[in-house]
Amino acid sequence: MAKIGFDNHKYIETQSAHIRERIGQFGGKLYLEFGGKLFDDFHASRVLPGFEPDSKIRMLQQLRDDVEIVVTICAGDIEKNKVRGDLGIPYEEDVLRLIDIFQGMDLYVGSVVITRYSGQPAADAFLKRLNALGVKAYLHYPIAGYPHKVDLIVSDQGYGRNDYIETTRPLVVVTAPGPGSGKMATCLSQLYHEHKRGRQAGYAKFETFPIWNLPLKHPVNLAYEAATADLNDINMIDPFHLEAYGVTTVNYNRDVEVFPVLRTIFESILGECPYKSPTDMGVNMAGSCIVDDEVCREASHMEILRRYYAALTGRLRGTVDEEIVYKLELLMKQAGVTPAIFPAVSAALMKEAATGAPAGALVLPDGRVITGKTSELLGASAALLLNALKALGGIDQDLDLISNQVLEPICRLKTGNLGNKNPRLHSDEVLIALCVSALTNPIAGLAQRQLEKLKGCGAHFTVVLSAVDEKLYRRLGMHVSCEAKYERRRLYYR
Numbered sequence: 001m002a003k004i005g006f007d008n009h010k011y012i013e014t015q016s017a018h019i020r021e022r023i024g025q026f027g028g029k030l031y032l033e034f035g036g037k038l039f040d041d042f043h044a045s046r047v048l049p050g051f052e053p054d055s056k057i058r059m060l061q062q063l064r065d066d067v068e069i070v071v072t073i074c075a076g077d078i079e080k081n082k083v084r085g086d087l088g089i090p091y092e093e094d095v096l097r098l099i100d101i102f103q104g105m106d107l108y109v110g111s112v113v114i115t116r117y118s119g120q121p122a123a124d125a126f127l128k129r130l131n132a133l134g135v136k137a138y139l140h141y142p143i144a145g146y147p148h149k150v151d152l153i154v155s156d157q158g159y160g161r162n163d164y165i166e167t168t169r170p171l172v173v174v175t176a177p178g179p180g181s182g183k184m185a186t187c188l189s190q191l192y193h194e195h196k197r198g199r200q201a202g203y204a205k206f207e208t209f210p211i212w213n214l215p216l217k218h219p220v221n222l223a224y225e226a227a228t229a230d231l232n233d234i235n236m237i238d239p240f241h242l243e244a245y246g247v248t249t250v251n252y253n254r255d256v257e258v259f260p261v262l263r264t265i266f267e268s269i270l271g272e273c274p275y276k277s278p279t280d281m282g283v284n285m286a287g288s289c290i291v292d293d294e295v296c297r298e299a300s301h302m303e304i305l306r307r308y309y310a311a312l313t314g315r316l317r318g319t320v321d322e323e324i325v326y327k328l329e330l331l332m333k334q335a336g337v338t339p340a341i342f343p344a345v346s347a348a349l350m351k352e353a354a355t356g357a358p359a360g361a362l363v364l365p366d367g368r369v370i371t372g373k374t375s376e377l378l379g380a381s382a383a384l385l386l387n388a389l390k391a392l393g394g395i396d397q398d399l400d401l402i403s404n405q406v407l408e409p410i411c412r413l414k415t416g417n418l419g420n421k422n423p424r425l426h427s428d429e430v431l432i433a434l435c436v437s438a439l440t441n442p443i444a445g446l447a448q449r450q451l452e453k454l455k456g457c458g459a460h461f462t463v464v465l466s467a468v469d470e471k472l473y474r475r476l477g478m479h480v481s482c483e484a485k486y487e488r489r490r491l492y493y494r
Helices: 008-025 042-047 055-061 075-079 091-104 121-132 183-196 219-227 239-245 253-270 293-317 322-335 343-355 380-393 404-416 427-438 442-448 467-475
Strands: 030-034 067-074 108-115 137-139 171-175 202-206 235-237 250-252 359-363 369-373 458-461 479-482
Touching: 008 030, 008 055, 008 202, 030 183, 042 219, 042 293, 067 075, 067 091, 067 183, 075 091, 075 108, 075 121, 091 108, 108 121, 108 183, 121 137, 171 183, 183 202, 183 253, 219 235, 219 293, 219 322, 235 253, 239 253, 250 253, 293 322, 293 458, 293 479, 343 359, 343 369, 343 458, 359 380, 369 380, 380 427, 380 442, 380 458, 380 467, 404 427, 427 442, 427 467, 467 479
Parallel strands: 030 171, 030 202, 067 108, 067 171, 108 137, 458 479
Antiparallel strands: 235 250, 359 369, 359 458
């Protein structure tokens, strides 16, 4: 059974209560900038074992009668057809996906805001599409010198040019498909318009990481730096909080750098700034819900190592700069992380050395290390998957779960009819074959029933996995890393 380091139930209860308190602080109206992922927060679930990926959305469901969601998207991102790396879909499609998910969870989505709009044709097309779908849409415009020209920003030619978003509920959650979508500017624009109308309203920020009440170099916070290495986020002590209260808290460079400007904007809109520090603006209670610090430290060390291997692979593919690899190497040194913390790494490399072909290894929930090798019919990832299922089901490793009579026709189909050069089965193909075998083979059925137990397991491979195999492992809820080398010297890989 996986170790638990985080009390998810306590988190949902205390987080929702804290947000209610913040709503009350501003007279019953709060614009909450929601950073990170509202759901499917797998980074948080990896570094805080026990945190459920949908915890934030479940927390909002506790406030559903008071919640209204506004989704922002930058017009420039629409024009550039910017794509979410984890989902492979354009931002505008993700906006529609988010709306469907929120509404499916009985959360009210009030509108979509297209930010930094300056007549982009693609943004016009998306606006027309939203109108046709019956989704309220508003436009916000670029402001010259943002965020430093405060006199212009807080004027009828700045925020005053933006459409006022009609909202009806006490808590307005402003979220987006990705960073740089204008969430904070949307919240501050609304404060300006509310104040002009004589209405009281406030602003707060929800960011899970870095966790403000953990030490600066705590592995959980270092893992956040590893996750955002491409954004150049740097954790730092909040100097404003330290000066105001004499208490050390952790924030990150972008919020600290922009706080003096935000303070001036607040003062221009409200007459005074309600916050003395960037930390004050936050409402995150995750640090108070860690119940086993050592478990979270170990999980964060593993996350840093995975991020490092991912960066090495990205460098090989030409998608990651050398500086990111250097930064991750530095973070590993700060955290005391080496590949030796993950037994699957050495096991996979030893298996490759012994067989002369790509191999993989996996650590089961009980700590056992299982390996898989490349054969004529199976790739290392497919073989490892079958071997892991055998181990979990107490099945003899020498027993064939799928007969060659089933495997060989599939391999011939791949090369003879589908044009594949490699006859070996991918992980998804071998699972289909296992399901077919289970119709007549009870042992194969027993192995198939073990799939759920793979969730949360970590695997390492000695070569870069194909996109198909990597996706399958992730869909099973497994954590995957690999050495930065290809199985064969080719220029094009899928």
